[in-house]
Amino acid sequence: MEIITGVERRRRWRAEDKLRVLAEAAQPGARTSEVARRHDISRGLLWYWRRQLRQGQLRVHDAPEPMFLPVEVSDAVPPGPVTPTASLDPRIEIALPDGTCVRVGADVDTAALRRVLSVLRR
Structure with missing residues (x-):
């Protein structure tokens, strides 16, 4: 009441x-x-x-707006010897604007990657 x-x-x-x-x-x-x-x-x-x-009129205003980041796809071979296991292991390389680079293998846990990236944004 x-x-x-x-x-x-x-x-x-x-x-x-x-x-x-x-x-x-x-x-x-x-x-x-x-x-x-x-x-x-x-x-x-x-x-x-x-x-x-x-209609997208209701949202939390504190959340950052989603945005696209530039991505560069390259076939360049890294310097040094290439081992067969390295060529079979697909990796994603995430280069942040401050120069930080994160290399992620296919077996990475999504929650762990999210935690790492949230720390790097601070």
Whole structure:
């Protein structure tokens, strides 16, 4: 139960809160009316937020905008002797603007690579 004293005014919802409520409503078996009631909002507002999300109008503003980085594909052979195992092991080389270079083999764990790259961005 919520008791409001004084003049009632509109609540201001942060994008993070809207997205959290939308994620809750998107769970398997969730009912829109129950989620709306639990957060004391109308079902219409929940549908409005869903439309905003679909149209790209609702997003977390702190997240960096996605961007493309230049990629250079090269067939150049690195200096030094080439061993047969090196030529059979496909690797990706990620060169960052500050000169840092990360070489990744095909067997790298995605979560580990994500952690390494997040540290390098700081």
